Amino acid sequence: MRVVVVEDHQDLREVFIDRLLSEGFDVVGASCAEELDEHLAATATHLIVLDVNLPGESGFNIAQRLRAGHPGINIIMVSARTEEQDRIRGYESGADFYLTKPVSPTELLAAVKAVRRRIHAQTEADASLALSPSGLKLTNGDKDAYLSKSDTALLKGLALAPDLRLPYWRLFEITERIADDNSKSQLELQVHRLRKKLEEIGVPDSFIRSIRGEGYQLTLPIHIEN
Known part of the structure; x- marks a missing residue:
């Protein structure tokens, strides 16, 4: 699993990298958004360990940008900001985990191993999700x-x-709803219930991802049988 550690303090960055390397992860470091972008352009990346207080573009902004351009990437945000509103902002920006400093390498x-388990579960589901010809199973x-x-x-x-990925207006059309706030609430309830139903057959809750203010996206493909 490819990991990029984005941390502007060199000593801490190297401590994190060394710990992950010792466990067999493929890890590189970056000190700012520009270096991160270079890594992303060069090699497929599964996980980013992202400091919030970086020079130039902040971790919050980077996370939002990554969610738009690289929706499959996992993000562990690391920050000295411990207030509830900061943690909420981190998750709303796109973090999968929000760890408050000081964070030990252990x-x-x-957290990295938890992400790896999630990726493995998604990979297993990826290989086996199929929609029947009737579409009802x-x-x-x-x-x-x-x-x-x-x-x-x-x-x-x-x-x-x-x-x-589809925007709300298109989802309203295909589920035969009128485009209004009530329909959005109904759609959110439908997705919630559908996630619960699919969890019963081993499909992860993250399979249907909410894109804030836009719509929904599948994180795994579905094979549609003929």
Whole structure:
């Protein structure tokens, strides 16, 4: 698993890198947004350990930008900011984990391993998710979830969309809703219930990702059977 540690304090960055390298991770370091972008352009990356207080572009802004351009990347945000509003801002910016400094190398390693487990679970689901010809059954390995027509339309629409992503207005159309605030609430409830249903067959909750203010995106493809 490829990891980039973005931390402007060299000593701390090297401590984190050494700890992760000792556990067999493929790790490189960056001190700012520009160096991070160079790594992302050169090699596929699975996880970014991201300091908030960086020179130039802040970690919050970087996370927002990454969520738009690299939605599959996982982010562990590290910050000396411990207030609740800072943690909330971190998660809303796109962090999967928000760790407050001082962070020990052992704590960081535990978070990185948690991300690795999630990636492995998603990879396993990726290999086995299939929508039946009728569209009313989603299969994950040897487990089935039976779907409503509206759930089928939602999943099939996302599965066929570019980047597995659709805006709210398009989701309203395919689920036969009027574009208003009430329909948005109904759609959010539908997605919540669908996530719970799919969890019963081993599909991770992160399978349907909410894009704040925009719509939804699948984090794994679905094979649509003929």
